[in-house]
Amino acid sequence: MTSRASRGRRPGAPDTRAEVLAAARTSFAEKGFRGTTIRAVAASAGVDPALVHHYFGSKDDLFLAALEMPVDPRAILAPVVALGPDGAGERLLRTFLSVWDEPEIQVRLLAVARSALGDGGGRLLEDGFIPVVLGPVLGQLVKDRPEVRIPLVASQVLGLIVTRYVLALPPMAQMPAEDVVARIGPVLQHYLTGDLDGSPRIAR
């Protein structure tokens, strides 16, 4: 996105881009992801819809830009998905940690996480982040019933984000990444492919 915005920048363009982004943020917050259109965001910012596409790409891209995600989770998770469901819990967690444990990225992801935990954050996750990002990606890894399995994965990952990063609770904040992977990876695998309703043992 930055490269699009800086390519062919003209006087005033950065302000236009910021205005589009502000209009997008307002619309996603008030109307949710589904209720937001590129056309309406463009109208609200007083620009042509083509300019919104030029700056931000698709509505999914605009949504991620509005969240101010420092990385594109779809690109990062693609290799995890490519290897299939076996061992996906551990791979998912290892990839997640490799991004979140990077201090410069962590600072920016923390801002996203804090805003997702605040007022209106539920709607952004429910109506945006989960269907736009987690659904398409994790949907390829679950055995069945994505509508139950993906939220269970989200519950443990959000709990990890809160304890390790937002609250920085010891020992979660200091736990070596490979220990986190060994301890929580099997849980994500259980949520992705395990027997959810009553099996006495859970295969990793």
Add this chain to the structure above:
Amino acid sequence: MTSRASRGRRPGAPDTRAEVLAAARTSFAEKGFRGTTIRAVAASAGVDPALVHHYFGSKDDLFLAALEMPVDPRAILAPVVALGPDGAGERLLRTFLSVWDEPEIQVRLLAVARSALGDGGGRLLEDGFIPVVLGPVLGQLVKDRPEVRIPLVASQVLGLIVTRYVLALPPMAQMPAEDVVARIGPVLQHYLTGDLDGSPRIAR
């Protein structure tokens, strides 16, 4: 605590109680649980330490009162602990849900949860709630290494609180309690008594 406060109440007493509580909250937030003493809280509120004990009981009790917990988690979790580690993951979750799913209690617990997720919340959990409440209770249920197992339990329980109550994400918010127990109970059991470092299968 309410009965203590109302027993023998004299004109001005409710204000005194509120002043003690405000002083306690400030001290717990600024100095943590360990750095707070009944004596210093009393001095800060301009009352005798005996009055703090009279109103609130022990420092643990004062801490829970400062958190404005609508229930005493130690009393609620006692029967879960009494039955031992077998099946404790499911029992813990069933008990947790029976309290949190009660609308009048939930409203008040949500206020506690939101403040724990905000600035300084990490310190309250790290230096207070975990050692005062979770440590003594869950410590009786873990197989070994409570310093690792209890934070792992906390990570999944906090993730459940965030998704089911704070953000009220579907389908977590609507999931019948027994489904939550069946799906997440084995995970808590894994954290309490399972092989954390590399077992290929997790016993419930």
